[in-house]
Amino acid sequence: MLFQLLLAFFSMLEIMGREKDRLNPPLLRQIHRINGYVFIGLFFVLSYYCMIFIRATHGEISSRILLHSLFAIGVILMLTTKILFIRRYRKFMSKVPAFGLTIFFLAAGLVATSGGYYLVTSAEPLPQSQELAGNQPDASQQALVEKGQELFNKWCVACHDPNSKRAGGGPGLQGILKVDKFPVSHWAATVDNVRRQLRTPFRLMPPQVHLSDEELDHIIEFLKTI
Ligand code: HEC
Structure with missing residues (x-):
């Protein structure tokens, strides 16, 4: 997903942010769109598993999971609005890059509170306690x-x-x-x-x-x- 975000970001910059010498804009637009749909697909698959997980916690979620969920809600609301603007309310077209950037930052927060977190915590040294349990209870x-x-x-x-x-x-x-x-x-x-x-x-x-x-x-x- 991080790769997809960078691809979306780069293709948007190339399409909207340069006056000349742009790399093939129609191709980039196509890439941007397909990338967006694959992102949405992945997003829903992951959300499904996250919801099963949250249900199993009986609502006792940690602040990290709360933050992660807020980022996810932000991403999906902004993404839906952006797609609506492009498809139907074309007068708002000039706002689309700002939406795109906001989605990029929210989604970066989403990745940071999951993948980023695991990257940091998995670097912790493993505890080496020798005490082995396993007694039968009396x-x-x-x-x-x-x-x-x-x-x-x-x-x-x-x-x-x-x-x-x-x-x-x-x-x-x-x-x-x-x-x-x-x-x-x-x-x-x-x-x-x-x-x-x-x-x-x-x-x-x-x-x-x-x-x-x-x-x-x-x-x-x-x-x-x-
Ligand atoms: C929402 C699902 C969920 C709930 C609820 C949950 N766990 Fe876990 N637990 C996991 C997952 C997933 C792992 C494996 C760690 C991983 O993949 O990150 C794990 C790992 C563990 C491990 C260590 C196993 C290992 O191989 O590292 C123990 C012990 C454990 N859980 C005990 C418990 C106990 C006891 C409870 C209830 C008080 C509990 N868990 C509640 C999902 C859950």
């Missing part, structure tokens, strides 16, 4: 485990299958504290890293800010049993 912990299971069913099951390793919205979590490393992030499979994943997740998972420390403990007790 009878006195059973109540905690059940509580954890309830919380898991409410907050996690939409994206994680506890009974297999099959991926849904997120990886299946069966045996997640019995293996050496988490399957996606490759962090050591420790209780501390589960906590870290829930508070400041690796890449896509929304931070579980609505859960208290105590609730995290319950969920962890449950994770040890699966």
